[in-house]
Amino acid sequence: MTTATFDMPxxxxxxxxxxxxxxxxLLPIALVNAIGFILPVLNLARxxxxxxxxxxxxxxxxxAANWTGLLHDSFYIELITNSIVVSLGITLATLLxxxxxxxYLHRASGAWRTFLTVLVIxxxxxxxxxxxxxxxxxxxxxxxxxxxxxxxxxxxxxMMFNTTGVVIGLTEILMPYMILSLMAGFGRLDPKVExxxxxxGATPFRTFWRVILPLTLPGIAxxxxxxxxxxxxxxxxxxxxxxGRVFLLATEIYDQAIxxxxxxxxxxxxxxxxxxxxxxxxxxxxxxxxxxG
Amino acid sequence: MMHQTIKRDGVETIGDPxxxxxxxxxxxxxxxxxxxxxxxxxxxxxxxxxxPSGCGKTTTLRxxxxxxxxxxxxxxxxxRDVTQIAPHGxxxxxxxxxxxxxxxxxxxxxxxxxxxxxxxxxxDIANKVAKALGMVQLEHxxxxxxxxxxxxxxxxxxxxxxxxxxxxILLLDEPLSNLDAKLRDEMRTQIRDIQQQLGIxxxxxxxxxxxxxxxxxxxxxxxxxxxEQVGTPHEIYERPATPFVxxxxxxxxxxxxKRTADGCIRIGxxxxxxxxxxxxxxxxxxVRPHRIHIDWNAASTEQQGETANRMAAVLSRITFVGDVxxxxxxxxxxxxxxxxxxxxxxxxxxxxxxxxLSWSVEDTLVFGADQ
Numbered sequence: 001m002t003t004a005t006f007d008m009p010x011x012x013x014x015x016x017x018x019x020x021x022x023x024x025x026l027l028p029i030a031l032v033n034a035i036g037f038i039l040p041v042l043n044l045a046r047x048x049x050x051x052x053x054x055x056x057x058x059x060x061x062x063x064a065a066n067w068t069g070l071l072h073d074s075f076y077i078e079l080i081t082n083s084i085v086v087s088l089g090i091t092l093a094t095l096l097x098x099x100x101x102x103x104y105l106h107r108a109s110g111a112w113r114t115f116l117t118v119l120v121i122x123x124x125x126x127x128x129x130x131x132x133x134x135x136x137x138x139x140x141x142x143x144x145x146x147x148x149x150x151x152x153x154x155x156x157x158x159m160m161f162n163t164t165g166v167v168i169g170l171t172e173i174l175m176p177y178m179i180l181s182l183m184a185g186f187g188r189l190d191p192k193v194e195x196x197x198x199x200x201g202a203t204p205f206r207t208f209w210r211v212i213l214p215l216t217l218p219g220i221a222x223x224x225x226x227x228x229x230x231x232x233x234x235x236x237x238x239x240x241x242x243x244g245r246v247f248l249l250a251t252e253i254y255d256q257a258i259x260x261x262x263x264x265x266x267x268x269x270x271x272x273x274x275x276x277x278x279x280x281x282x283x284x285x286x287x288x289x290x291x292x293g
Numbered sequence: 294m295m296h297q298t299i300k301r302d303g304v305e306t307i308g309d310p311x312x313x314x315x316x317x318x319x320x321x322x323x324x325x326x327x328x329x330x331x332x333x334x335x336x337x338x339x340x341x342x343x344x345p346s347g348c349g350k351t352t353t354l355r356x357x358x359x360x361x362x363x364x365x366x367x368x369x370x371x372x373r374d375v376t377q378i379a380p381h382g383x384x385x386x387x388x389x390x391x392x393x394x395x396x397x398x399x400x401x402x403x404x405x406x407x408x409x410x411x412x413x414x415x416x417d418i419a420n421k422v423a424k425a426l427g428m429v430q431l432e433h434x435x436x437x438x439x440x441x442x443x444x445x446x447x448x449x450x451x452x453x454x455x456x457x458x459x460x461x462i463l464l465l466d467e468p469l470s471n472l473d474a475k476l477r478d479e480m481r482t483q484i485r486d487i488q489q490q491l492g493i494x495x496x497x498x499x500x501x502x503x504x505x506x507x508x509x510x511x512x513x514x515x516x517x518x519x520x521e522q523v524g525t526p527h528e529i530y531e532r533p534a535t536p537f538v539x540x541x542x543x544x545x546x547x548x549x550x551k552r553t554a555d556g557c558i559r560i561g562x563x564x565x566x567x568x569x570x571x572x573x574x575x576x577x578x579x580v581r582p583h584r585i586h587i588d589w590n591a592a593s594t595e596q597q598g599e600t601a602n603r604m605a606a607v608l609s610r611i612t613f614v615g616d617v618x619x620x621x622x623x624x625x626x627x628x629x630x631x632x633x634x635x636x637x638x639x640x641x642x643x644x645x646x647x648x649x650l651s652w653s654v655e656d657t658l659v660f661g662a663d664q
Contacts (some may be wrong), residue, residue, distance in 0.1 A: 002412070012662060028326075043639070056582060058519045097664070117317060158466045161650065188396055188397075190391070190392055190393065192389050192393035193381070193394075193395060195358075195360050195387075195389070195393065196378040196387065196393040196394075196395070196454075197406070198359075198360070198379070198381050198409035199358055199359075199360070199380050199381070199383070199386070199387040199406050199455075199464075200381075200406050200410055200455075201381045201382075201384075201410035201411055201458065202381055202406070203381055204381075206410065211395060214397045215395075215396065215397055280361075291397075
C-alpha cells in the first residue's frame with residue numbers, strides 16, 4: 001500500500017517562504033501609500049477636469065477648461081515662471097552657501113565633525129514657522145539687519161514682504177537639506193586625489209575646478225533636486241515672508257482651495273506642481289547619467 | 294676617462310648629491326615624528342626608506358612632496374631650496390599607495406593632467422601620453438575609466454601619470470603593497486627597469502625589506518623618526534649598524550653573551566669570537582639562520598678554529614617551509630634557528646638529536662646588549 005505525501009519540495013517551500021515574508025513586509029507601506037497618496041492624487045487629477053461653479057460648487061464634468069485657462073491667463077503663466085525662477089534662485093543660493101560648509105564637514109574628523117554635523121542638523125528641530133518669524137524680526141524695516149546697513153551709510157533695501165525676503169528665508173531653511181545631500185554625495189572625494197592633483201602641478205584653484213568640483217557633482221545634483229522640490233512646494237515661508245505680495249504656486253494653491261474655494265483650479269495647479277517635480281527628476285537623472293558616463 | 298662624473302655648472306651628473314634633507318624635524322603637538330633627519334639622495338639613484346609602520350618614512354616622503362610642512366629643516370633639489378614651495382611648484386611625481394587616480398577621467402586624461410597643468414599644446418600632450426602609456430604597456434586601455442582596471446593596471450597608470458611630467462624626483466609611497474605577490478614581483482622589475490632607463494632620482498617608501506633589498510641602490514633604515522643606517526643593500530644586510538637593522542632586515546638569531554678578558558664572548562659554556570670586537574661586557578650576538586652549518590656527526594666542539602665558531606646544540610623542532618627547512622635548536626637555553634635548502638632525499642631528524650652548529654667568525658654580529 002502506498003501513502004500519498006503532500007509535502008512540497010523543500011526548495012519551493014523555501015522560496016515561497018521568502019517571497020511571502022517580503023510581501024508581508026511590503027504590504028503595510030504599499031497600502032498606506034495607495035490609500036494616502038495614490039488614490040488622492042488620482043482624485044486630484046480627476047478633479048482638475050471638473051467644472052468649478054461660483055460659490056465653491058463643483059460640477060462633475062470632463063472638461064479641459066482649467067488646463068487651457070491656465071495656459072491662456074498671463075497671470076498664471078507669470079506665476080508658474082516666477083515660481084520656477086525663484087525656486088531655482090533659492091536652490092542656487094542654498095548651494096553656494098552650503099557647499100563650503102559641506103566640504104569642510106567632509107574633511108573634518110572625530111568629535112569636531114560630530115559637533116558640527118549636529119549644529120548643521122539642529123535647525124531641523126525647530127519648526128519652519130518659528131524660524132520664519134525669526135527672519136521677519138531680523139529683516140523688518142527697523143530690524144537689526146536694516147539698522148546695520150543704515151549705520152554703514154547705505155539706504156537699507158526692502159527685505160521683507162517681497163521676493164528678497166522669501167529667498168533669504170527659504171535659503172536658510174533649506175541649508176540643512178542641501179548640506180546633508182552634498183555630504184552624502186561627496187563619497188568619491190578622496191583627499192589623496194586632491195594631493196595627486198597638487199603634486200601634478202595643479203594650483204589650489206585648478207585642483208578645485210578640475211578635480212574637486214567634478215567629483216562632487218553627484219552631491220550637487222542631489223542637493224539641488226531636493227532643494228528645488230522643497231522650494232517650489234514650500235508654503236509657510238512664502239506666505240509669511242511674502243506678506244501676500246509674493247505669488248508662488250504653493251501660495252496660489254492655498255488661496256484657490258481655501259479662500260476662493262475653486263477646488264478644480266487648485267487641483268489643476270497641484271497637478272502642475274507634480275508635473276514640474278517629474279521634470280526636475282528627469283533632468284536630475286539625465287545629469288547623473290552624464291556625470292557617471 | 295675612468296669616472297664620468299665631470300661636473301658642469303648647474304648640471305648634476307649621476308652620483309652627485311641631488312635631493313638633500315637637512316635637519317628635518319616634524320612635530321605633531323608635542324609628539325616628534327621626525328627628529329633631525331639628514332639625508333643626501335644622489336642624482337639618478339633609487340633609494341628606499343625602509344622601516345616598520347610609524348617610523349616616519351611616509352611623513353618624510355610627504356615632506357619632500359610638500360604635502361606636509363616640516364617643523365624645522367631644509368629641503369633642496371639640485372641646490373634649489375624648495376622647503377617653502379607649494380606642492381604644485383615642486384616638480385615631483387608621486388605615486389600613492391592607493392594610486393589616487395582621478396575616478397572621473399579616462400586613463401589618457403589621468404596621464405594628460407600634469408601636462409595640461411603645464412600648458413603644453415594638445416599635440417605634445419597626445420604624443421607624450423601615448424609614449425608614457427607605451428612605457429607601461431597600457432596603450433590599449435587609454436579610453437577606460439580607472440574603475441574598469443585591475444589593481445596592477447591602475448598602479449601602472451599612476452606610475453605613467455607621475456613620470457609623464459618628467460619630474461625632477463619620483464616619489465613612490467608603498468606602491469606595491471596593494472598588489473598580490475606574483476604581480477608585486479613583476480612590478481618590482483618593471484619599476485626598477487623604467488627608473489634606470491630614465492635615470493630618475495627616486496625615493497621609495499616601503500616596509501618590505503625584500504623590496505628594498507632587491508630594487509634599490511641604497512637603503513635608509515628608519516625607526517621612531519630616526520635614521521638607523523644608510524647603506525647599500527649589501528652593507529645593510531652584511532654589516533648592520535644596530536641590532537634593530539640586523540633583525541628588521543633579514544632574519545637573525547639573537548643570543549645574550551658576556552665579554553671575556555681575552556676578547557672572546559661567552560655564551561653559556563661556549564666561547565665564540567667575532568670579527569668586530571665587543572664594545573660592552575654584556576652583548577647581544579646575532580647570526581643569520583642560513584649562515585650556520587649543521588654537523589650531525591661531530592663528536593665534540595673541540596676543533597675551535599680561527600675562522601669558525603662552534604657550539605653544541607639539541608634539536609627541538611623542525612619546520613618544513615618548502616624551499617627551506619628550519620631546524621630549531623636549543624643552544625645553552627637559547628633558541629637558534631638554522632635554515633637549510635631542502636633536498637629530495639632529506640635525512641629525517643628527530644627531536645633531541647644532537648649536533649654541532651658552526652658559523653664563520655665573519656658572520657658573527659655583536660652588539661651591546663642595551664643598544
